Amino acid sequence: MNRHHQSLWRLDFSHWEVSWLIYARRRELNSPWRRLGCFKQALLTLARLRKNETFAQLAAGFGVSTATAWRYVLAARAPGRHEALTGLGEGDHVIVDGTLIPTDRIAADEPYYSMKHRRHGMNVQVIARPDGTPLWFSRATPGRTHELTAARAHGIVQACLTRQILVLADRAYQGAGATFRTPYYHHREQPEHYQQFNRDHAKLRAPGERAFAQLKSWRILRRARCSTRRISTIVQTVHTLLTCNYSG
Structure with missing residues (x-):
């Protein structure tokens, strides 16, 4: 050694x-x-x-x-989604967002290419507490997957709607449901109170980036060189280690 x-x-x-x-x-x-x-x-x-x-x-x-x-x-x-949401319900709120785990892929691998990030990778969704502490990371899906599509596929949307949990998310999640709060489009053309709502929303949602910062502090997820099939396992492993740190 x-x-x-x-x-x-x-x-x-x-x-x-x-x-x-x-x-x-x-x-x-x-x-x-x-x-x-x-x-x-x-x-x-x-x-x-x-x-x-x-x-x-x-x-x-x-x-x-x-x-x-x-x-x-x-x-x-690593805790499952149900376990992560245990104890949360009406009156509580969480932050939901997605990130791209960059991978070394060739241009022919179209499902892995994210138009939003302009690179190949795998999409991972997170449910985080208001202070940015991660509650749950999803399995990884090809980078082309839209954020709302991924959130629905992982059961995030249905779980939050069922429990009546208020969710702060970006514009990509518009149309998710009644408990999802997203910014207004073209807010600069809207009345002042719309613009103020977007500013307040951004401040409350900003700590969610801390969850991804914690995830990508592990260099293996800054640019994954392994098979895309292994990324979900790596994400769950890192989540376990983050849980150790938070509980310790």
Whole structure:
């Protein structure tokens, strides 16, 4: 294990939590001896996710070829949408938004090209608290997917309407339903109170960007080099680690 990896655990508060999650999972499975202990396996996982290091770099640093902890331990522990919304109801409000996880794709991969962002990637939806704390991240869908289409497909719209949760969202979610509050179009041509509404709405919705900032603080999601099929699992893994940080 090189000096770079030795210093990583000092920078990441979730390292001990990950170690315990791996330990608990091994006990649950009555797993046989592994070359790496729980502590080093957690460090390897965080190096992969936080630093976006290749498996070749990890192999050189740890003497192993693959990192599997994030696939079979962490992603499964991310809260589901129902769990995330437990306790919320009429009178509460959340922020709903989408972001693009950039990927290395070729021009022929049309479903992954986002016209909004002018690049290839995967669309991820988030439900966040008013202060920007993420409650739930969706699975990743091709970047061409419209925000409202994605929100409906993931059940966000129906869940919020059923619970009568007030939702602050951008213009892409217009038409979602009665509890969704979106800005007015052409607000500069509207009366002053319309313009003031848009300004107030933007201020209340701005903290939602904090959820995506937390997500993309993990370099692996700033430009994903892996298969698009794995991005959903990575997002759920990072959500688990963010939950560890928030609860700690």
